[in-house]
Amino acid sequence: MPPARHPVTSEPVIRAESLSKSYRRHHQDPGIHGALRAFAHRRTEERLALAPLDLEVAPGEFVGLLGPNGAGKTTVVKLCCGLVRPTAGTVSVLGHEPARRRAEFLQSIAVVFGQKSMLWWDVPTVDSMLVHKAMYALDGPTYRRRVGELTEVLSLSEVLDVPVRRLSLGERMRCELALSLLHSPRLLFADEPTIGLDVTAKQALRGMLARTNEALGTTVVLTSHDMDDVEALCRRILLVSGGHLTFDGDVAGLRARIAPRRLIRAVVENPLRPEDLPAGARLLDPRTIGLEASEEELEDAVASVLALGGLRDLSVQEVDLEAVMARAYSEQAGAGAERGQR
Numbered sequence: 001m002p003p004a005r006h007p008v009t010s011e012p013v014i015r016a017e018s019l020s021k022s023y024r025r026h027h028q029d030p031g032i033h034g035a036l037r038a039f040a041h042r043r044t045e046e047r048l049a050l051a052p053l054d055l056e057v058a059p060g061e062f063v064g065l066l067g068p069n070g071a072g073k074t075t076v077v078k079l080c081c082g083l084v085r086p087t088a089g090t091v092s093v094l095g096h097e098p099a100r101r102r103a104e105f106l107q108s109i110a111v112v113f114g115q116k117s118m119l120w121w122d123v124p125t126v127d128s129m130l131v132h133k134a135m136y137a138l139d140g141p142t143y144r145r146r147v148g149e150l151t152e153v154l155s156l157s158e159v160l161d162v163p164v165r166r167l168s169l170g171e172r173m174r175c176e177l178a179l180s181l182l183h184s185p186r187l188l189f190a191d192e193p194t195i196g197l198d199v200t201a202k203q204a205l206r207g208m209l210a211r212t213n214e215a216l217g218t219t220v221v222l223t224s225h226d227m228d229d230v231e232a233l234c235r236r237i238l239l240v241s242g243g244h245l246t247f248d249g250d251v252a253g254l255r256a257r258i259a260p261r262r263l264i265r266a267v268v269e270n271p272l273r274p275e276d277l278p279a280g281a282r283l284l285d286p287r288t289i290g291l292e293a294s295e296e297e298l299e300d301a302v303a304s305v306l307a308l309g310g311l312r313d314l315s316v317q318e319v320d321l322e323a324v325m326a327r328a329y330s331e332q333a334g335a336g337a338e339r340g341q342r
């Protein structure tokens with residue numbers, strides 16, 4: 001029997017309106033004098049972690065929540081899970097106000113962390129699953145059906161009965177994912193789920209996340225610094241920087257905005273001198289030329305490289321996503337500094 005999918009509804013899974021969060025922090029000057037002064041007069045300062053945010057995420061979406069360290073990603077996730085309360089504005093997740101932490105709400109969401117384990121180390125995953133069965137009050141037939149579905153979707157038949165400490169990191173992450181999905185959440189937050197995995201294990205876990213989204217209809221919000229995760233999985237990207245949502249669109253849209261140019265790479269037979277190169281080109285090594293061009297300039301740029309003669313190899317590449325993100329982050333750091341000056 002195919003796994004049971006969540007029903008598709010038109011109501012957004014997440015709806016945030018002017019949602020913002022500031023944290024209060026105690027301020028202390030450095031050194032012993034600072035410590036004494038802070039002891040006598042406690043000074044607090046407000047830190048804006050999330051500027052007013054409007055957002056809707058529809059059922060079945062696979063969204064990448066991206067941004068540099070300290071951008072506000074975890075704050076968005078914590079607000080959506082009800083772990084912190086908004087300073088202003090509202091957030092509704094699956095029709096619930098998360099901060100009320102109602103049982104029905106907690107039954108519908110799940111969080112999986114690459115850096116924190118939910119599994120018991122000395123016992124097999126199936127034992128942790130039995131604890132979750134009791135926690136989420138799953139009846140016997142529902143539990144067995146769900147374990148069967150997850151075993152199929154996440155290829156668990158060889159690992160469920162093995163004590164967690166004997167599993168590889170990749171196998172453990174598959175079990176973490178299975179445990180978080182046991183109660184059939186409609187919304188999954190995955191926080192750096194591929195961190196520390198080797199290339200093969202990363203690809204396998206990406207496949208599992210994609211299947212979870214496609215086969216089970218689970219809406220996924222992924223936080224990752226790995227651009228291969230993002231490129232492989234996320235149909236929509238939310239870019240957060242300095243607490244501001246600075247981009248909402250797909251990978252192609254982000255490329256078009258940040259790095260609309262392509263890189264022409266040509267290898268020629270004989271070494272070249274810089275003065276032999278067409279305008280704008282550079283030598284990547286004595287026989288390899290690199291030349292960036294926009295969509296409109298592409299034909300002329302390729303012709304100028306061909307005119308050099310003695311061509312051995314030619315490729316036209318998009319600027320890779322890692323470089324696009326690096327540019328996006330540095331652009332936004334500049335914009336943040338400007339905002340701070342205003």
Ligand SMILES: Nc1ncnc2c1ncn2[C@@H]1O[C@H](COP(=O)(O)OP(=O)(O)OP(=O)(O)O)[C@@H](O)[C@H]1O
Nearest residue numbers: 023024025047049068069070071072073074075076
């Ligand atoms: N409990 C807290 N008290 C005070 N400030 C906080 C608290 N939690 C987060 N912050 C601040 O809010 C800002 C946003 O933090 P957040 O954890 O959301 O960033 P992030 O994008 O998840 O970063 P990372 O990728 O490093 O995990 C940061 O400046 C952080 O120092």
